Amino acid sequence: MEIFKKVRIFDFVAYSKYGLIVSVFLTLGAFALFFFKGFTPGIDFAGGSSAQILYEETAPIAEIREILDATEGFKGSQVSEYGTKQEVQIKIPYNNLLSGKNLNVVLEDLLKDTGKFEIRKLDSVGPKVGNELKQKGILSLVLATLAMMLYVSFRYEWRFALASIVALVHDVIITAAFVIIFNIDLNLEVVAALLTLIGYSINDTIIIFDRIREKMLSNKSNDIVEVINEAISHTLSRTLLTSLTVFFVVLTLYLFGGENIIGFSLPMLIGVVFGTYSSMFVAPKLAILFGFNIQEYHEKEIKKAKKREEKKRLREMYENGRV
Numbered sequence: 001m002e003i004f005k006k007v008r009i010f011d012f013v014a015y016s017k018y019g020l021i022v023s024v025f026l027t028l029g030a031f032a033l034f035f036f037k038g039f040t041p042g043i044d045f046a047g048g049s050s051a052q053i054l055y056e057e058t059a060p061i062a063e064i065r066e067i068l069d070a071t072e073g074f075k076g077s078q079v080s081e082y083g084t085k086q087e088v089q090i091k092i093p094y095n096n097l098l099s100g101k102n103l104n105v106v107l108e109d110l111l112k113d114t115g116k117f118e119i120r121k122l123d124s125v126g127p128k129v130g131n132e133l134k135q136k137g138i139l140s141l142v143l144a145t146l147a148m149m150l151y152v153s154f155r156y157e158w159r160f161a162l163a164s165i166v167a168l169v170h171d172v173i174i175t176a177a178f179v180i181i182f183n184i185d186l187n188l189e190v191v192a193a194l195l196t197l198i199g200y201s202i203n204d205t206i207i208i209f210d211r212i213r214e215k216m217l218s219n220k221s222n223d224i225v226e227v228i229n230e231a232i233s234h235t236l237s238r239t240l241l242t243s244l245t246v247f248f249v250v251l252t253l254y255l256f257g258g259e260n261i262i263g264f265s266l267p268m269l270i271g272v273v274f275g276t277y278s279s280m281f282v283a284p285k286l287a288i289l290f291g292f293n294i295q296e297y298h299e300k301e302i303k304k305a306k307k308r309e310e311k312k313r314l315r316e317m318y319e320n321g322r323v
Contacts, residue, residue: 141194172197172198
């Protein structure tokens with residue numbers, strides 16, 4: 001399936017310089033957010049409890065906050081609207097005073113005068129378990145990134161490998177910054193989104209880099225800019241179709257999936273956009289900036305081809321008994 005019936009060659013490399021400028025500012029802004037604001041750890045990592053409560057009428061959020069702030073063990077709890085005006089989410093920090101208690105019963109007793117309600121969901125995580133989940137989440141992201149680094153290092157010439165790695169890290173950093181901007185708690189859903197993004201982003205870059213390599217071998221042109229523009233233009237239909245398909249699926253999850261999966265759907269929504277953009281406007285341009293020389297590449301490929309032919313000739317001579 002093709003979006004464009006006739007392939008038109010666009011000058012992606014020329015536009016890439018503006019893409020790099022945007023990326024530099026976004027990355028610097030992301031690091032500023034990391035250092036000055038930081039992530040808000042969710043219940044999964046910080047420990048504590050999270051309760052979803054559904055009222056028959058509009059939830060009295062201010063009254064709930066007042067009651068919880070006046071009760072030992074519940075001070076510092078966050079109360080917010082959850083999807084509708086009738087439903088609220090209460091995030092309760094871990095407190096030894098609540099350890100071993102049935103929070104369902106405690107909350108029902110505390111909030112009995114606020115109206116008719118039902119506790120739809122209650123999750124609790126201890127601080128030790130939360131710390132273990134946080135360590136494993138960070139470790140999984142690091143290992144996934146290292147695995148991708150090893151893969152592209154063996155697959156491509158080192159400048160292209162380095163460019164794809166930088167683009168991958170760029171996508172993850174910017175997406176993680178939007179988690180802070182939209183005040184999403186850092187939890188397992190966010191980690192799952194970032195892990196998915198790592199795979200999606202590197203796959204998108206590999207598709208384009210493979211086509212660039214094919215063009216370099218078939219065209220024998222020494223103009224790397226021309227080769228890159230042709231390669232990206234020829235993969236443009238595939239890239240847009242894949243990206244738009246994923247984007248609309250994730251958009252559906254974001255719009256209709258509810259608050260429970262917003263930690264996954266929103267980072268993925270942002271990540272798909274930046275993953276596609278970096279594959280076309282960041283990674284190829286970085287390969288050029290890192291000093292890739294297409295003429296040297298052609299010479300290396302010719303030498304490799306000669307070595308393969310020589311090995312094949314020697315093997316044939318050996319098999320025929322002439323060596």
